[in-house]
Amino acid sequence: MPQELTYDHVLTLAPDPGTAQRAKSVAHAQRWLTLEGNGRAIWGSLGNPDDPYRTAVDFEGMGFRCSCPVRRLPCKHGIGLLLLFTKANHVFQLQEQPPDWLADWLKKRSEKSVKPSNDAPPSRSPEAEAALAEQRQQNREKRMTQMAAGLAELESWLLDLFRQGLATLEGQASGYFNDLAARMVDAKLGTLARRIRQLPALMAEADWHEKILAEIGDIYLLLRAFQRLDTLPEPLQDDLLSLAGVNLKKETLLAQTGIPDNWLVAGQTFEEEDANLLARRVWLLGEKTGETALLLDFSWGGAGFESNFKLGTVLRAELVFYPSAYPQRALLKQFELSNEPFSLRNGYPSLAAFADAYANALGENPWLGRFSVFFEAIVPVFHQKGFLLVDCNKKQLPIEVPEAAGWRLVALSCGRPIGVFGTWDGGAFTPLSVVVDGLFQPL
Numbered sequence: 001m002p003q004e005l006t007y008d009h010v011l012t013l014a015p016d017p018g019t020a021q022r023a024k025s026v027a028h029a030q031r032w033l034t035l036e037g038n039g040r041a042i043w044g045s046l047g048n049p050d051d052p053y054r055t056a057v058d059f060e061g062m063g064f065r066c067s068c069p070v071r072r073l074p075c076k077h078g079i080g081l082l083l084l085f086t087k088a089n090h091v092f093q094l095q096e097q098p099p100d101w102l103a104d105w106l107k108k109r110s111e112k113s114v115k116p117s118n119d120a121p122p123s124r125s126p127e128a129e130a131a132l133a134e135q136r137q138q139n140r141e142k143r144m145t146q147m148a149a150g151l152a153e154l155e156s157w158l159l160d161l162f163r164q165g166l167a168t169l170e171g172q173a174s175g176y177f178n179d180l181a182a183r184m185v186d187a188k189l190g191t192l193a194r195r196i197r198q199l200p201a202l203m204a205e206a207d208w209h210e211k212i213l214a215e216i217g218d219i220y221l222l223l224r225a226f227q228r229l230d231t232l233p234e235p236l237q238d239d240l241l242s243l244a245g246v247n248l249k250k251e252t253l254l255a256q257t258g259i260p261d262n263w264l265v266a267g268q269t270f271e272e273e274d275a276n277l278l279a280r281r282v283w284l285l286g287e288k289t290g291e292t293a294l295l296l297d298f299s300w301g302g303a304g305f306e307s308n309f310k311l312g313t314v315l316r317a318e319l320v321f322y323p324s325a326y327p328q329r330a331l332l333k334q335f336e337l338s339n340e341p342f343s344l345r346n347g348y349p350s351l352a353a354f355a356d357a358y359a360n361a362l363g364e365n366p367w368l369g370r371f372s373v374f375f376e377a378i379v380p381v382f383h384q385k386g387f388l389l390v391d392c393n394k395k396q397l398p399i400e401v402p403e404a405a406g407w408r409l410v411a412l413s414c415g416r417p418i419g420v421f422g423t424w425d426g427g428a429f430t431p432l433s434v435v436v437d438g439l440f441q442p443l
Contacts, residue, residue: 005086010083013079013310015270023077023079026083027080027081029088041059041102042056042082043098043099053067054102058109063304065105071299112306143246146186147188147244151187153183154180154189155223155227158223170203172200177196181194181196188246189245190244190245191244192222192223192244199216222243225366233325238322238323238324239365253331254320258320258333259286261287261288261291261317261319263293263317264287264312265283265284265314266285266421267282267422268432273298276301278298279296280295282309285421287342287343290346292328293319295309295330314342315332316336316338316340325364326368342440344374344435347375351396351397354424369425372421373423375389375391379391380399380410387401387406387409389420398429400430401430413436420435421433421434431443
């Protein structure tokens with residue numbers, strides 16, 4: 001076990017205060033059916049003896065695994081197991097070989113952590129290189145043909161909808177949208193498929209006409225841009241292809257020179273993209289560069305993520321950004337934790353400055369999605385039935401935040417300007433962390 005892994009430190013590994021609190025109730029030996037471990041990992045089972053939850057912690061890279069239905073890792077069982085180990089490791093029975101369900105997971109983690117060799121790959125003959133390049137080009141042309149057919153069908157559907165009116169969508173079963181989404185998946189247009197599947201949820205809201213119109217208008221803009229792909233600037237082509245699911249391979253991206261800096265883990269969110277797909281967005285702020293970077297990872301079927309990031313930690317890292325007209329998403333090329341003080345700068349002094357920056361970013365990439373925002377000095381208040389941010393010019397920005405977090409935001413401010421970091425999606429601001437008297441605090 002790493003020497004710095006104390007009881008208090010383990011609590012900081014929880015994704016939120018609620019999980020940390022619930023984990024304490026699990027950190028008792030009598031709650032567990034089995035408790036075992038070796039020099040690499042610890043594991044245990046608890047709950048129903050006929051179908052128990054199986055939980056494990058890998059000390060190499062600090063990974064968590066649990067068979068409970070909670071999608072956001074580490075769950076209370078993983079944190080609780082680690083808490084129990086820090087205070088009573090004698091209750092764990094030594095087992096040289098982990099069980100099969102754990103051995104496979106540990107093996108995959110080990111394989112992913114192995115650094116690529118510095119030796120050059122075996123060279124291919126010119127004929128083999130040419131054949132490989134031709135095959136790649138054929139695969140790309142095939143995919144673009146499939147996408148074009150799907151876009152033509154989607155355009156026809158949207159134009160019919162515009163002619164007939166939005167009222168024709170009322171009363172439509174979810175299968176109506178799912179069938180169209182499935183055809184978009186077949187056409188290699190997964191991003192558009194997800195947006196189509198989300199339309200029924202928008203229709204359940206009171207102002208659904210406005211939201212549906214805005215969403216299908218955005219989809220139509222995306223569709224028309226795809227149809228003119230070859231005429232657009234190359235960075236914008238990269239954005240469109242990324243939205244369609246055509247991304248550069250990580251190996252290709254990581255081979256490029258990155259941007260070294262100290263990066264603050266300023267925000268983290270988890271969202272279910274599909275039934276078995278969990279997306280994690282980690283926002284980083286660069287100290288010297290002033291850049292903002294987004295680490296986007298996905299977990300399938302509750303498998304968890306390769307690495308865990310604690311809000312407020314500083315990474316001494318080299319980042320490589322994905323090509324884009326307005327680069328945000330990045331990959332960590334290499335990193336290590338840093339204990340040096342972090343100077344947070346380059347925030348927005350007012351809401352007007354934020355609005356100008358967002359307008360410029362949107363001009364670069366109309367499909368920007370989330371836009372990271374750090375307000376240097378702003379006052380959170382509660383007015384009538386909602387929470388607001390008020391700047392030095394008395395301008396207001398409504399925020400979307402759970403009530404408990406909203407009141408915590410107001411309490412941390414005490415009526416004084418504080419630093420607030422969050423994301424803007426074009427319609428709502430979501431605060432993720434604050435800076436009070438120079439100290440970083442997650443919400």
